[in-house]
Amino acid sequence: MEKKVEDYIYELEKLIELADQEKDKYLFIDPAYELIDEIEELGNAFNFVEPIFLLVERSPNIDFGGPGPFGSFLEKFYHNGYEEILVKSLQRKPKEYTIYLLERLCNDESNPKRKEYCSLLDSLK
Structure with missing residues (x-):
């Protein structure tokens, strides 16, 4: 049986819970890279962008890495819809990690929306 978006998000959620309980970010980061690799091979990877932001929003403020498996994956969609979904996430529930991702957008001096991102x-x- 083929795994669905929800199945991957559930697995990532369990890794986040374990990392938070054990206070060990690598219990999330290392296996999450493997799951992200699987997601990237599916052919519908952009469908995971918003669910990952929603997962971050409801997660504890753990160290997701810098940029870590999520950031490395999400930023592959830079200039292809990622920024808008990040902004919506920040408007709903800003988290340390999503603010960090916004800071990375502000560092891109060639981005035409840079002032808007920096104001946010x-x-x-």
């Missing part, structure tokens, strides 16, 4: 960042601090 200032409003969140």
Whole structure:
């Protein structure tokens, strides 16, 4: 049986819970890279962008890595819809990790929306 988006999100959620309980970020980061590799091979990887942001929103503030498995995956969709979904996530429930991802957008001096992103960042601090 083929795994669905929800199945992968559930597995990632369990890894986050374990890392939080054990206070060991690598219990999330290392296996999450393997799951992200599987997701990237599916052919519908963009369908995971919003569910991953929703997962981060409901997760404890653990160290997801910098940028870690999520950031490395999500940023592959930079200039292809990622930024809008990140902004929506920040408007719903800003988290340390999503603010960090926004900071990375602000560092791109060639981005035409850089001022908008930096204004949002200032409003969140």
